[in-house]
Amino acid sequence: MTAMQRDELLYLLYEAPEQELFARADAVRRTHKGEHVFVRGLIEFSSHCVRDCRYCGLRRSNSAAHRYRLTPREVIDAARLAVAGGADTIVLQSGDDLACEASTIAAMIRGIREELGVVVTLGCGERPPRDYALWREAGASRYLMKHETADAALYARLHPGRTLEQRLEALRTLHGLGYEIGSGFIIGIPGQMPEVLADDILLARELGVEMCGAGPFIPQAQTPLGGEPQGSTALALRVLAALRIALPDANLPATTALATLDPIGGQRDGLRAGANVLMPGFTPDTHRAHYRIYDNKHRVGMDEARAAIEAAGRTHSLRREA
Numbered sequence: 484m485t486a487m488q489r490d491e492l493l494y495l496l497y498e499a500p501e502q503e504l505f506a507r508a509d510a511v512r513r514t515h516k517g518e519h520v521f522v523r524g525l526i527e528f529s530s531h532c533v534r535d536c537r538y539c540g541l542r543r544s545n546s547a548a549h550r551y552r553l554t555p556r557e558v559i560d561a562a563r564l565a566v567a568g569g570a571d572t573i574v575l576q577s578g579d580d581l582a583c584e585a586s587t588i589a590a591m592i593r594g595i596r597e598e599l600g601v602v603v604t605l606g607c608g609e610r611p612p613r614d615y616a617l618w619r620e621a622g623a624s625r626y627l628m629k630h631e632t633a634d635a636a637l638y639a640r641l642h643p644g645r646t647l648e649q650r651l652e653a654l655r656t657l658h659g660l661g662y663e664i665g666s667g668f669i670i671g672i673p674g675q676m677p678e679v680l681a682d683d684i685l686l687a688r689e690l691g692v693e694m695c696g697a698g699p700f701i702p703q704a705q706t707p708l709g710g711e712p713q714g715s716t717a718l719a720l721r722v723l724a725a726l727r728i729a730l731p732d733a734n735l736p737a738t739t740a741l742a743t744l745d746p747i748g749g750q751r752d753g754l755r756a757g758a759n760v761l762m763p764g765f766t767p768d769t770h771r772a773h774y775r776i777y778d779n780k781h782r783v784g785m786d787e788a789r790a791a792i793e794a795a796g797r798t799h800s801l802r803r804e805a
């Protein structure tokens with residue numbers, strides 16, 4: 484990291500005129516990623532979690548959280564609906580559910596690969612390296628694990644008993660096993676110094692991530708940070724634009740958190756500020772409301788994803804009957 488790079492990022496994040504910044508990011512996106520918006524079908528298959536992150540509604544101390552765990556068959560059926568609607572990749576996400584056997588998750592991956600033939604991305608948190616290896620053998624090729632914040636002291640405060648170094652070690656292990664890795668961070672989490680967002684972008688670049696998801700903090704009432712103010716959409720869009728300029732080839736989602744803060748325009752504006760990915764939800768209706776990392780989580784469905792992509796003037800492969 485040179486001082487110059489950090490200074491340039493700080494300029495982009497906090498000083499560059501907004502329209503100039505978004506236009507530059509959009510031009511970089513066009514050159515490096517083209518007009519197509521990739522659509523990832525998100526299936527949240529378990530709301531159990533052994534961790535206690537202070538901002539998350541799934542934390543183990545939250546006795547009010549409803550816990551569920553889908554079977555491999557339920558996951559594969561949900562994936563089938565997503566693929567029929569035009570999703571190009573399936574993302575299987577869960578809390579750090581260590582009671583969910585690695586072999587059960589491997590069965591989900593194998594079923595999707597064999598029955599539907601699409602790429603499988605995992606976001607199952609920190610597990611023993613042998614689990615990552617098993618899932619890689621079963622056919623998973625990408626892994627999402629946000630580093631959350633590049634400030635090690637803040638990371639330790641937000642994640643009781645855990646360290647940023649453990650997180651980065653897990654990401655390096657995944658990379659070493661041949662996964663394409665995705666990281667990301669929270670914008671406006673209480674205790675975050677403004678300049679740390681530049682460090683977050685530099686860290687994502689240093690990790691060699693293929694994907695990076697950065698969304699605004701949204702409080703969840705039953706957590707220790709439940710009374711804190713939410714992050715700003717305007718800053719989240721600036722971060723997205725700066726990410727696009729710093730990581731021109733990365734896949735960058737317009738996050739669901741953006742849609743939660745601004746249901747109509749959040750994702751469209753994200754696509755205009757450098758994003759090239761949307762992640763509509765395919766968690767079965769019976770459980771969707773229970774995967775509550777933060778409050779009022781907006782459900783982005785296929786129709787909404789299509790509307791956002793078309794409003795941004797971009798192309799997609801979604802089907803109307805979805």
Ligand code: SF4
Nearest residue numbers: 532534536539542578
């Ligand atoms: S952020 Fe992830 S690891 Fe932390 S409590 Fe929530 S689901 Fe668990």
